[in-house]
Each structure stands twice: as structure tokens, then as C-alpha cells.
Amino acid sequence: xxxxxxVGDTAPALAGIATTTPYNSTVAxxxxxxTAASGTVLVGRSDGSTFTRAATLGGAAGxxxxxxxxxxxxxxxxxxxxxxxxxxDTSIETFGRLWFHVDPKIA
Numbered sequence: 001x002x003x004x005x006x007v008g009d010t011a012p013a014l015a016g017i018a019t020t021t022p023y024n025s026t027v028a029x030x031x032x033x034x035t036a037a038s039g040t041v042l043v044g045r046s047d048g049s050t051f052t053r054a055a056t057l058g059g060a061a062g063x064x065x066x067x068x069x070x071x072x073x074x075x076x077x078x079x080x081x082x083x084x085x086x087x088x089d090t091s092i093e094t095f096g097r098l099w100f101h102v103d104p105k106i107a
Contacts (some may be wrong), residue, residue, distance in 0.1 A: 005105045008071050014041055014053065015065040018095040030062030031095060033085065040084045041066040042094075046077025046102070056082060070090050076104035 003012060019028035033039070037056035041064065053066035065082050073079075082096030 002032075004101050004103060005068075007073055007105045008069045008070075010070055012027050013065045013067045014081060014100075015063070015095070016081070016083065016098050018062045018064060018085070020095075024060055030038050030060070031085075032060045033057040033064070034059045035088045035090050036085045037090070038086045039064055039076075042082045042084055042096075043072070044081070045081045047073055047075045049075075057085075073102050076102050099106060 006038050016032060018031040018032050021028045036057050039057045041050070041053045041055045042050065047060045051072055053069070055064045055066045055074075057064050079100050079102060080096075081100065082090060082094050084094045086092055
């Protein structure tokens with residue numbers, strides 16, 4: 001993820017691609033999210049606090065996104081993000097860890 005936000009931003013949405021790397025391979029492949037019942041984006045702020053957002057899942061392409069809300073990006077620093085998927089059979093799988101940066105407000 002190459003987007004950099006500023007404290008207080010509510011756009012663009014958080015987004016990524018859930019991937020898996022098969023055993024004995026160095027090539028990551030998108031995870032087919034077609035049979036996922038739901039997805040949640042888990043975010044850890046640089047101060048150790050967290051928030052979650054319901055994710056919109058992109059099916060076979062493995063894409064996901066989640067809108068930011070006022071109060072989400074409250075501190076500057078490096079944030080970590082994962083996608084937690086609940087599959088149709090109720091099993092849970094977590095993908096990620098993506099990192100992104102939030103700059104301090106200038107004024």
C-alpha cells in the first residue's frame with residue numbers, strides 16, 4: 001500500500017488484496033473470496049489502540065475495501081492492517097499484515 005494519509009482524513013478507503021503463498025513457492029496469489037460470508041478490516045494504530053471496519057469483498061480477485069470514518073486516523077505514525085474473513089462454513093482466516101503511514105496534521 002503506497003497511500004499516505006494525514007491525521008483526520010476519511011478518504012480514500014482502506015483497500016488491499018488478500019493473498020496466499022503456496023508451500024514451496026515465492027509467488028503470492030490472490031485468495032478467492034467468493035465463498036466468504038463476511039470480512040472485517042482490523043487496524044492497529046501506532047499508539048497501540050485499534051479499530052475495525054466491515055469490509056466489502058471483491059470475490060475471486062481477492063480485493064477488499066473498508067471506508068474510513070471520522071476518528072479512525074487519530075494519531076500519526078505507522079498503522080498495521082489485516083483482513084479477517086469468516087467463510088461460509090464459519091471458519092475464520094486472517095490475511096495481512098499491511099502497513100500504512102499517517103502523517104501529522106500541519107495546521
